[in-house]
Amino acid sequence: MKLLELAATAFFLFLASHLMLTGSVAAYQVTLNVHNKCLFPIWPATAPNTGYSVIADGGFYLPxxxxxxxxxxxxxxxxxxxxxxxxxxSNWKPACETGDCKGRLACNGLIGKPPVTLVQIALHGNQSKSSFYDVSLVDGYNIPVSVTISQTPEQCTIRGCLQSVNDVCPQELQVLNxxxxxxxxxxxxxxxxxxxFCCRNAYGTPEKCQPSVYSKIFKDACPCYYSYAFDTPPPLVNCASGEYVITFCPSGWGDAYTSI
Known part of the structure; x- marks a missing residue:
């Protein structure tokens, strides 16, 4: 009898670990499909807000x-x-030309060095509660990105850019390799x-902080993104889903980035 109990316990432990390793517990999680359509490799990174856990080790390689x-x-x-x-x-300091997190592959909660195109997400991962997400250029831009959910309704989609901001970036804002x-x-x-420009102190309200000539360059290139802190109407999406697709360079590199 004791052997049977031990065998049953071992089986359930094996089953639980198998489900976790195979991703079958995804019903209790939100799935983020990170797609690299750039013509070069990227190193996607994640950083939690205060009080939340690190996901995907904070960073990984994606060909x-x-x-x-x-x-x-x-x-x-x-x-x-x-x-x-x-x-x-290598002996590069930092290790990445853009978005570096103190030279680490796995950022493990560290925030990347701006400027980067930033996807911001607040998840409520069941079908009855909506999640909020946006793409921000408040600190700057490196490559385009789109965000959508598996059913791809238009109102739940953040599209890429009409052109690369890097191509129209004023000299005083440029980051060079x-x-x-x-x-x-x-x-x-x-x-x-x-x-x-930072919408703070005396300029800390929507009435006082207006678009600048610089934020208008960002907005013209990427109309679906936040171009500055009080961008209006707010390009914030509110949709419910258990699965999202985050695509970097949604139409490749050097083309118009209008399609998903």
Whole structure:
């Protein structure tokens, strides 16, 4: 009898661990399908907001054309971005041209160095409660991204950009790599650290903080994203789903980024 009890316990332990390893517990999680449609590899990264857990170790490698499925708790809040031009086995400081998190592959909760195109998510992962998500250029831009849910209704979709912000980035906002190529574009707030661009202190209300010539460049290129803190109407999406698709370079690199 004792042997039978031990065997049953061992079986249930095996079954539980098998379900966790195979992803069959996804019914209790939200699925994030991270797709790299760029013509180059990227290193997607995640960082939780205060009080939430780290997901996907905070970062991973994703070759061109590949999809990585990651899981988040039903109620998770945080940010997702793509790092580019990374060389982790070199003496580079930082290791990535954009979005670096202190030279680590697995950011493990660290926030990436701006400017980056930032996906912000607050999940409520069942069909009866909506999740909130947006794409922000408040600190700047590196590559385009789209966000949608599995059923792809239009009102739940954040599309990519009409053109690359890097192509129209003013010189004073440009971030260059060692080859002199523009790999990211700072926001005016990040570049100049002035209240009028950062919507703070005397400019800390929607009435006082208006679009600048710089934020208008971002908005013209990427109309579905936040171009500055008080962007109106707020490009915040509110939809319910247990599965999301986050696509970097939704139409490749060098094309118009209008399709998913």
């Amino acid at each position: 061109s054309g590949k999809i990585q499925r990651i899981y988040a708790p039903l109620t998770w809040s945080g940010r997702i971005w793509a790092r580019t031009g990374c060389k982790f086995k 060692k080859k002199g190529e523009v790999v990211a574009c700072k926001s005016a707030c990040l570049a100049f650290d002035k209240d009028i």
